[in-house]
Amino acid sequence: MDRSEKTKLVDSLRDTLSEATSVVVTQQSGLTVAEVTELRRRMRAAGAGFKVTKNRLARLAIAGTKFEGLGDMLTGPTAIALSKDPVAAAKVIVEYAKQNDKLKIVGGAFGNQILDIDGVKTLASLPSIEELRGKIVGILQTPAARIVGVLQAPGGQLARVLAAYARQDEAA
Template sequence: MDRAQKQESIETLKGVFADSGAVVVTHYLGLTVAEMTDLRLRLRKEGAALKVVKNTLVQKALNGSAGEAGDALFVGPVAIAYGADPVSAAKVVAQYAKDNDKFKIVGGILGQTTILDEKAVKALATLPSLDQIRGQLIGLLNAPATKVAGVLQAPAGQLARVFNAYATKDAA
């Protein structure tokens, strides 16, 4: 890899760290190509991606913003999982690590400066995704309006039933 390619890789990694909600750092030693492809497909379904990275290039891309704890994550054969939603990559990676003993979660970086350990990444994976939170919020906002409409319609419905009862009583 020549100097220009390294610089291009560093710029790409800077973009990944800037645009991602969270970056999950993993060790993939012992995984087959088929297993890595399966993981990439699972991540892609959730809007996330997996990239095998060179540790020195990542450390240059972070430029010390993650500190020594962040640099310590990038030792050995490292792949990073990332996505715009902080939870999506963590969920898929945590599930895959549970199913496959060769795949290990090392830690993560949240917002370029907050370092997460393995337990924190697994805790992040248990949170609802951004889409789920939006759905819950819309449901909460719609619930009072639905209840108000039901309350307003109830007296009118009762009044209509009373009129109908009088009308059928007079007809009989």
């Protein structure tokens, strides 16, 4: 790889990092091509990305970004998982690491906050943006449904009273 290709790679990684909200650093020694492909498929499905990186180029890419503190974690055979959703990358990586011992979580970052392994696992346990949006919509819809029920109740009660009087008249 010549110097211009390395520069393009660093610029591309820096652009990807600028759009990311969270980053998880992993070591993946011994993963087969099929296993990495499966992990990438899961990451894409969650709206995240997974890149095997050269440590030196990754350090150059994170220099001057909010993820600059990750530089010390970039040793050995590393890869990074990135996502715009704060928890998507962490969820997929933690789940995959439980199933495959060859993938080790080194640490990560959420915005300017550098996370250790436990921090990444805690981040993974949080609900995603989509789950939170669903809960908020549910909370907002519940009062509206109750109001509709309260407004419909008097009409229903009136109809039942009239039906009861009609049955009494028929019985008499």
